[in-house]
Amino acid sequence: MTPVLAIARRELRGYFVTPVAYVFMVIFLVLAGLLTFYTGDFYDRGLADLQPFFDMHPWLYLVLVPAVTMSTWAEERASGTLELLFSLPVTISQAVLGKFLAAWGFIGICLALTFPIWITVNYLGDPDNGVVLAGYVGSWLMAGAFIAIGTCMSTSTRSQIIAFILTAAVCFLLLLVGQPQVLDFFQDAVPPKLIGAMGQLSITRHANAIARGVLDLRDLVYFFATIVAWLAASVVMLDLKRTR
């Protein structure tokens, strides 16, 4: 087994050793359901699709992903096991990737467990299941971007709480920057091209496309690029901490 898989497996198992993972899952599922039905006007829209469900995902991830990622590196540093891990024949990239995959897999499991809502919409109407699947894939990719950000923040500190707050703050900023109100606010001060770029940087815009079930190549590239960039930053961060 490659070191990446060994690390990913250990981490994923680690989530389920404590009740925290189960508590987290329950909260995720309850919130996903509640937000969809109450805030998302699931019934009143009269449409057989899952757009209200996926619309809520960025906000769900904003709170829940930092809770998953905060411990990944911060705890390793605080408990001294980082020294053990880095004395093994494993590159920093492999370790970062392994831990990322574990967290991503965990969110994937949570996402898969929302299947009753998919059954519901199929029972009530006749949705385009291709669009629903695209929505799930897109949502999972978005979660990956959040996790990569969380990973990077977790490498920068030994305190899990600081890692949580930093992650939530950065993710919130990335969500906020694409909101029409924010873009309008900058309208007069910033050239239109830059406004466009700001919009493109935002998770919101790409998430909206995903919620509609449109898997545009540009959105895929955006999320993959975000994941790679933040993971690369994590590797650099961990390497820097070895020299300081």
Place this chain on the structure above:
Amino acid sequence: MIETDRLTRCYGPLTAVDALSLRAEPGQVLGLLGPNGAGKSTAMRMIAGFLTPTSGTAWVCGHDVRKEPLAAKRALGYLPEGAPSYGEMTIREFLVFMVRVRGLERDVAFRRFDEVVMRLELDEVLDQTIGTLSKGLRRRVGLAQAILHDPPVLMLDEPTDGLDPNQKHSVRMLIDAMARERTILISTHLLEEVHALCNRVAIIANGRLLADATPAELEARSRYHGAVSFSAPGSGVSREMLARIPNVSMVEVDPLDGRVTVFPRAGQPILDDVQALLRTQNLEVSEIQLERGRLDEVFRQITTQRGGQA
């Protein structure tokens, strides 16, 4: 083999390890001896690849830790200070994880797993969660992890720290048994450990190498080396007569228990002369001892005087 070449590590203005050059060959147990904060752990962390040296480098089995870190790490078994491990895992899960990360072949892995579990007597506690274990057991788990892949080089940071005398003894037996064909570097601040384990000692203080010698050579630097001490209760031993023996430089009497210590002039044997004198004077001597030298005294002398100048 472990070799370091002017290995240096700075934390801001503080130099934790200062141009440390060491070499340990297979079959050697090299003890890094120094007061707390001398830079022992920092040096080991650099050799293990956890910290990047500020300058200089180290080789493990000929692999430069900066240029070929993975090859160096494969050849190394390392017990970090305090034996950190994943508290939420059982010993079995932890060791299996180590096997997987190190990518051991399946049949080799089974054999090594069984051997390590037997050597460290972990079979009865294999399914206990590491977080619930005693300090001694946790140390044994750390050692198990370090020797799991049968590495040619072992580096143990304070392997017996915090263990009770029985556990210390069994860990030392283990290290001793592994020492024959391996290179072992241990750090310690316990002088008894040096006697029990090491065939070479490197004394460091303030990050600098102050002495690199065998324990016997270090003992020979002690003013007690070759001194003769005895207890002669109930008889007034004449200090003057002892001092008149040709090669004797000084005579001391312990004010508490009356034990007499006779110091030789540098390198001169005096035991026979002292014994002859005691016989001719018909003095009752309950116990007579030829001192090998006192490591603690040498250690103090080296680390305080020269370290103080630095």
